[in-house]
Amino acid sequence: MESFKKDNHYVPQAYLRHWMIQGKVLAYRLLVPHEKSAIWKPLSTKSVAVLRHLYTRLSGSEETDEVERWLERDFEGPGLASIDKVVSESQLTREDWNNLFRFAVAQSVRTPAQMQSFIKRHTETLEAFLSETIEWSVGQIEAASAAGVQPEPPPVLDPYSKLPLKIQRLKNEHGEEGIQAEILVGRKFWLWQIEHVLKSTINRLPNHRWTILHAPPGVTWPTSDNPFMRVGIGANGALSLEGGWDVPGTMLFMPLSPKHLLFTCVGSPPPRRGTTSSLAQAAFFRTMILTGAHHYVFATDTRDIEEYRPRTVCPEQFKAVRKHWAEWHETQSREEPNYPDM
Secondary structure (H helix, E strand, O other): OOOOOOEEEEOOOOHHHHHHOEEEEEEEOOEEEOOOOOEEEEEEEEEEEOOOOOOOOOOOOEEHHHHHHHHHHHHHHHHOOOHHHHOOOOOOOOOOOOHHHHHHHHHHHOOHHHHHHHHHHHHHHHHHHHHHHHHHHHHHHHHHHHOOOOOOOOOOOOOOOOOOEEEEEEOOOOOEEEEEEOOOOOHHHHHHHHHHHOOOHHHHOHHHHHEEEEEEOOOOOOOEEOEEEEEEEEEOEEOOOOOOOOOOOOOOEEOOOOOEEEEOOOOOOOOOOOOOOOOOHHHHHHHHHHOOOOOEEOOOOOOOOOHHHHOOHHHHHHHHHHHHHOOHHHHHHHHHOOOOOO
8 A cells, every 4th residue: 555645745856856966956945043054955855845744635534645646647757757858858749848838837836835825815815706706696696586587507616626615604683694605725725726727727728839948058047946937027027926827928937957948938939949048048047046936946056046045044934934834734634624625
């Protein structure tokens, strides 16, 4: 029987091995407890970009690692095989390009950095969205009832959907009935979103043409614990790391090795595979990769990285982050059973 996968690598070990030097990957931690903390530390790929129970899901009262195994089987395995072909400069098939695309999309949603962005966004907007949705739904039902017609049934949720949604009827102090909807904004909702993106949305994303850019001589691509970039340019020229997949001018890219960068620019034909980027382009890509890093940067050449992205020295913040993840599984598991799968 296969062992339960509770140590979840949100950046695959085999991906990071392309940055290894003498069996270790050089890691630059962006948040440290004191000034004497090592700036660059050689670590095993097993010990970085990993969190315990990040993808664990409760199925009834039982824990399941189905999300971790699905990501490994359907995205990591095929994607890593195609990355190996990129690194060895082998010919790529249409299937390889699709594998690289799927690997990139998975990395765009499965990291803690993306989870925190997802939770923050929905914490700020979800209450208003649910209220508007319920009011609209009730209005549709009342209008259909007044017209003497049967309201159309709501669409059936996908069979894989595990949306942590709780709906109940309530009465106020005047005896008036209403409907209350609650969504648990946490791990279970985030895992639902990952599945929704990778099983549904991914099939509707624009079919961009991708290429592989080479780093210029003397330059290497670093990577991070949040390696996929969506760099958009606003009307005022300001850069955003939340660029849209279908917004012209958005640059989508991810380092595949210190030499190879998966790249496309929405609305523009890509350069030929193997094109060497200019020094100015390389500086831009490197800066964006470092800007998008969450807690770790990995590199084979450490020059200038500390200047581009200075680390934060704060013992209180460091302890708070460590405490958060130490209690992560317990705190999430406490609430999740109260929100049955929809």
